[in-house]
Amino acid sequence: MLSKSEIREKIWKILEDTNIASFPRPVYGRIPNFKGAEEAAKKLTETKEFKEAKIVKVNPDSPQRPVRELVLRSGKILLVPTPRLKGEFYLLDPNKIKDYKEASKISGFSRFGEVVDLNSISRVDFIVAGSVAVTMYGDRVGKGEGYSELEFAILRELGKVNENTPIATTVHDIQIVDFIPTEPYDVPIDIIATPTRVIYTKRKREKPKGIYLEYLTKEKIEETPFLKKFLTQRGYKLL
Numbered sequence: 001m002l003s004k005s006e007i008r009e010k011i012w013k014i015l016e017d018t019n020i021a022s023f024p025r026p027v028y029g030r031i032p033n034f035k036g037a038e039e040a041a042k043k044l045t046e047t048k049e050f051k052e053a054k055i056v057k058v059n060p061d062s063p064q065r066p067v068r069e070l071v072l073r074s075g076k077i078l079l080v081p082t083p084r085l086k087g088e089f090y091l092l093d094p095n096k097i098k099d100y101k102e103a104s105k106i107s108g109f110s111r112f113g114e115v116v117d118l119n120s121i122s123r124v125d126f127i128v129a130g131s132v133a134v135t136m137y138g139d140r141v142g143k144g145e146g147y148s149e150l151e152f153a154i155l156r157e158l159g160k161v162n163e164n165t166p167i168a169t170t171v172h173d174i175q176i177v178d179f180i181p182t183e184p185y186d187v188p189i190d191i192i193a194t195p196t197r198v199i200y201t202k203r204k205r206e207k208p209k210g211i212y213l214e215y216l217t218k219e220k221i222e223e224t225p226f227l228k229k230f231l232t233q234r235g236y237k238l239l
Helices: 004-017 037-045 048-052 062-073 106-112 147-157 218-222 225-233
Strands: 055-058 077-081 089-092 114-116 126-129 133-135 167-170 191-193 198-200
Touching: 004 133, 037 048, 037 062, 037 167, 037 191, 055 062, 062 077, 062 167, 089 106, 147 225, 218 225
Parallel strands: 055 077, 055 126, 126 167, 167 191
Antiparallel strands: 077 089, 089 114, 191 198
């Protein structure tokens, strides 16, 4: 069985060698952008779960930019974290935005969105996470920094998401693998959208119930300002 790091390296190499990788390249070390990301995003918007959602959280990576644009075009509220949780969460209201494409870019979050206190938002109805690889059972591996897990854990702590909040990802078909090792804090995927299909996973694991402090290093907390601030405010005892 391959380790998570070996799975990442394998998928990054396949995407580059087959020229399925898209800008920004090379995709090593990233949530990889891929040719067909727009088609995968469109397929995701056709799901019942997406259509019924009013507030959608989407990761800030390149392959999910089309998802963010379609969230806004669909008249839904978009919640996006700053990359690596260096700053705050931004809320983008489509009723206050004219250029949805620009707003969906990382550079557009601060221009078109407003910094939001997570305590003040309504429940998040739908989450989209970036992935390097996923399985049919909903196990997922990202680029290895754990920010999707931290973001979900924070929202779970605040009661903004729960076990039934649908979590989706958009990937190329070749990013679907047979096995990914998991940890208790790993967030499983319910829906996979590719350029060719929508897959409802055979998820067996429960979603994390909050922040598992025992898995966080002092270094991780120190390098993640939003997380450190959140933990301090919530009364966590930091080492």
